[in-house]
Amino acid sequence: MRMCIVVLASMCATLVQAEAESVNCLSTAPADCQRSEIIGGNYAERSFSGGNFSGATLRDATFARSELGVALFDGARIERVNFSGANLVGSSFSKARLSEVDFSGANLRGARFDEAVVDPAALELAHTCMTMMPDETINNQDCT
Secondary structure, three states, rough: HHHHHHHEEEEEHHHHHHHHHHHHHHHHHOEEEOEEEEEOEEEEOEEEOOOOOOOOOOEEOOOOOOOOOEEEOOOOOOEOOOOOOOEOOOOEEOOOOOOOOOOOEOOOOOEEEEOOOOOOOOOOEEEEOEEEEEOOOOOOOOOO
């Protein structure tokens, strides 16, 4: 029993260290989080413009009202992430896999979702103009 507790404590320490290292990628400008894991956390109202999240896993986190213009999420796995009200102008989600993502009120002008796997309903409450959809059509719904 005691050995089990020591092993679990060691595993937890390793997980905490790995988590801290992956979140450190957000402290650089622009954020360089390629192939990182960002699990949990509140990054609302912060600037990650031009950040690179390609191939990363983002899960159970919030980037509400954050600046993420021209950020790269190509090939990323994004689950239960809140991007509501975020500025994602010119961002790329090419070949990303998104599930249970909140884009309500987000600015997706010029964003790319080509070959991405995303529920179309997730994009309905976002502002789209010149936005490339998963089927590679251009959505100009909110161009004025």
